[in-house]
Amino acid sequence: MGLFTSRKTVFVDSDILVIGGGFGGCGAAYESRYWGRDKKIVIVEKANIERSGAVAQGLYAINCYMGMQWGENQPEDHVRYARNDLMGLVREDLGYDIARHVDATVHMFEEWGLPIMKDEETGRYKREGKWQIMIHGESYKPIIAEAACKAATKVYNRIMVTHLLMDETRPNRVAGAVGFSVRDGNFYVFRSKAVIVTAGGASHIFKPHSVGEGMGRTWYAPWSSASAYALPIQVGAKMTQMENRIVLTRFKDGYGPVGAYFLHLKTYTENAYGDDYEATWYDSIKQLVGDYVDHQPVPTCLRNHAFLEEIKAGRGPIRMVTKEAFKDPHKETVGWENFLGMTIGQAVVWASQNIDPKETNPELIMSEPYVMGSHATCSGAWASGPEDYAPSDYQWGYNRMMTVDGLFGAGDTIGGTAHKFSSGSFTEGRIAGKAAVRYVNDLGSDQPRVDETELDGLKTMVYQPMENYAIGRNEIVAGTVSPSYLLPLHGLQRLEKIMDEYVGGTSTNYLTNEPMLTRGLELLTMLKEDLPHLGADSLHELMRAWELQHRVLTSECVTQHTLFREETRWPGYYYRADHPRLDDTDWHCFTLSRYDAESGEWAMEKAPVHHIID
Numbered sequence: 001m002g003l004f005t006s007r008k009t010v011f012v013d014s015d016i017l018v019i020g021g022g023f024g025g026c027g028a029a030y031e032s033r034y035w036g037r038d039k040k041i042v043i044v045e046k047a048n049i050e051r052s053g054a055v056a057q058g059l060y061a062i063n064c065y066m067g068m069q070w071g072e073n074q075p076e077d078h079v080r081y082a083r084n085d086l087m088g089l090v091r092e093d094l095g096y097d098i099a100r101h102v103d104a105t106v107h108m109f110e111e112w113g114l115p116i117m118k119d120e121e122t123g124r125y126k127r128e129g130k131w132q133i134m135i136h137g138e139s140y141k142p143i144i145a146e147a148a149c150k151a152a153t154k155v156y157n158r159i160m161v162t163h164l165l166m167d168e169t170r171p172n173r174v175a176g177a178v179g180f181s182v183r184d185g186n187f188y189v190f191r192s193k194a195v196i197v198t199a200g201g202a203s204h205i206f207k208p209h210s211v212g213e214g215m216g217r218t219w220y221a222p223w224s225s226a227s228a229y230a231l232p233i234q235v236g237a238k239m240t241q242m243e244n245r246i247v248l249t250r251f252k253d254g255y256g257p258v259g260a261y262f263l264h265l266k267t268y269t270e271n272a273y274g275d276d277y278e279a280t281w282y283d284s285i286k287q288l289v290g291d292y293v294d295h296q297p298v299p300t301c302l303r304n305h306a307f308l309e310e311i312k313a314g315r316g317p318i319r320m321v322t323k324e325a326f327k328d329p330h331k332e333t334v335g336w337e338n339f340l341g342m343t344i345g346q347a348v349v350w351a352s353q354n355i356d357p358k359e360t361n362p363e364l365i366m367s368e369p370y371v372m373g374s375h376a377t378c379s380g381a382w383a384s385g386p387e388d389y390a391p392s393d394y395q396w397g398y399n400r401m402m403t404v405d406g407l408f409g410a411g412d413t414i415g416g417t418a419h420k421f422s423s424g425s426f427t428e429g430r431i432a433g434k435a436a437v438r439y440v441n442d443l444g445s446d447q448p449r450v451d452e453t454e455l456d457g458l459k460t461m462v463y464q465p466m467e468n469y470a471i472g473r474n475e476i477v478a479g480t481v482s483p484s485y486l487l488p489l490h491g492l493q494r495l496e497k498i499m500d501e502y503v504g505g506t507s508t509n510y511l512t513n514e515p516m517l518t519r520g521l522e523l524l525t526m527l528k529e530d531l532p533h534l535g536a537d538s539l540h541e542l543m544r545a546w547e548l549q550h551r552v553l554t555s556e557c558v559t560q561h562t563l564f565r566e567e568t569r570w571p572g573y574y575y576r577a578d579h580p581r582l583d584d585t586d587w588h589c590f591t592l593s594r595y596d597a598e599s600g601e602w603a604m605e606k607a608p609v610h611h612i613i614d
């Protein structure tokens with residue numbers, strides 16, 4: 001037994017364990033309670049649920065609302081929209097399932113106190129765009145978290161989940177999870193009949209634009225550390241579309257959102273010489289992707305592509321023309337409030353760089369890539385679809401259950417379903433929660449059991465970085481570089497460099513090819529060999545160590561998927577230089593992977609894309 005494995009072990013039993021108290025997790029807890037009045041529902045959250053996850057700072061718009069009560073849109077319309085934006089490849093059954101329920105979710109948010117802006121003339125919710133409604137959303141997360149806290153039997157804050165537990169009696173069935181408290185250092189064993197993973201997306205996989213003291217400045221939440229993918233990957237759940245990383249056009253340096261500017265303020269972009277550049281690239285994009293360029297709205301990745309090409313042609317920077325819109329005092333207020341409600345840092349960056357958008361058209365930039373399943377991208381776990389709607393080969397049990405029995409997911413965790421955003425993630429959590437209750441009811445006396453000997457091994461492994469540090473620290477007198485251990489920050493920088501240089505990050509203009517990916521995998525393998533030597537000087541650093549472990553495994557999955565898909569399906573998100581065109585003949589399909597933790601091998605396969613909606 002090592003120095004740190006003498007820590008107390010706390011056992012928590014539940015019917016349903018929700019990992020991550022963000023939007024998907026809050027929805028999962030809420031709905032589990034609705035259908036499972038007698039159930040023990042536990043949420044475990046790495047931060048504090050009141051201000052955790054991607055919506056921690058608040059939002060200015062709910063990006064997924066149909067408006068069916070006013071006949072504004074139907075669920076089928078949303079599926080068509082998401083399919084178009086993802087260049088044809090979405091799980092239409094899952095997307096439809098969210099779209100048909102999402103309005104009810106938003107109406108509940110309003111009942112719980114979320115102020116939604118109204119159109120004074122029509123009384124309807126004020127629209128920012130076809131799918132977005134505007135909110136006063138600084139307190140969006142606390143409002144939603146309150147409902148989840150009331151629904152849950154107990155919320156465990158400040159506990160980082162590191163591994164899922166599997167049933168000792170039946171292979172491929174989940175039995176709970178383990179983690180440690182970032183506050184008191186106790187080891188937690190959550191034994192549960194069903195587990196819903198809702199641990200958010202992945203930032204800091206690729207090297208961000210801002211490094212050093214600015215490294216926390218990323219578009220997606222810096223604390224979204226890929227647990228949503230690594231936890232299911234570790235236990236052999238199939239993943240899908242992990243190559244489909246997202247790259248976003250945002251205001252430079254602060255990553256301030258551009259949606260409200262385009263849609264509500266009607267601002268537009270121009271190159272450094274004041275010219276509209278998108279039309280310049282029409283013919284070359286058509287050569288790459290064919291008719292997809294003629295679809296409306298133009299898919300996000302293709303607009304990115306035009307932006308990138310214009311910069312490569314030497315006519316950057318690209319700017320957002322704000323000077324005209326900001327002459328209107330109402331629009332000026334909206335422009336600033338948009339940041340103050342969710343990305344206050346952008347306002348601070350502009351102030352520090354002497355940018356008044358009334359006087360100066362601010363620069364835009366394309367972000368580094370992120371991996372997530374709820375925005376204009378759809379990486380994540382391969383999940384069973386709704387019983388009444390999914391084609392038979394998309395159904396193997398309960399709605400939103402992964403390919404591991406009893407393991408469910410929602411939000412960024414689930415793949416193939418782009419454009420769900422905050423409201424759709426909560427809705428998908430509700431769908432998963434309802435299905436998980438049914439799964440638990442159906443289990444009857446056939447309950448999962450945890451292997452006690454496995455727990456001892458996991459406990460030793462979880463605290464190993466602290467032990468490595470305590471011992472190795474004596475070998476050096478000063479500084480951070482040791483012959484015996486690797487600090488989490490150093491490991492993270494090594495990971496980001498590999499992903500950036502070999503898997504299509506900013507430094508190669510999002511470009512990669514088979515030899516680069518193969519070399520990237522070799523380097524990732526070497527990094528993995530070093531991870532048992534991570535050193536952590538505190539519980540906080542122990543969390544960083546496990547975040548890195550999750551990021552590395554997820555990165556390996558991203559690289560394997562990118563290697564497998566031999567085409568460039570989403571130019572503007574990344575390029576396979578050796579397969580530069582979209583290839584609908586061979587690649588109008590989903591990519592699936594399965595990791596074998598014993599051998600460290602990945603099995604890749606294709607799955608059909610079923611078009612259910614015309």
Ligand SMILES: Cc1cc2nc3c(=O)[nH]c(=O)nc-3n(C[C@H](O)[C@H](O)[C@H](O)COP(=O)(O)OP(=O)(O)OC[C@H]3O[C@@H](n4cnc5c(N)ncnc54)[C@H](O)[C@@H]3O)c2cc1C
Pocket residue numbers: 019020021022023024025044045046047049052053054055059060061062063064159160161162198199200201219220221223224225227228257374375410411412413420421422423425426
């Ligand atoms: C910058 C930005 C702007 C956005 N703008 C909009 C917008 O305008 N409108 C809109 O509708 N949506 C918007 N979204 C999207 C929305 O925030 C996401 O779709 C939604 O939050 C996804 O929900 P989730 O539950 O998957 O992840 P999250 O809400 O991020 O929740 C994940 C939770 O898991 C926890 N967690 C992570 N790892 C672990 C672990 N190992 N153990 C325990 N807990 C863990 C995290 O702390 C977090 O609380 C935006 C997102 C970002 C980042």
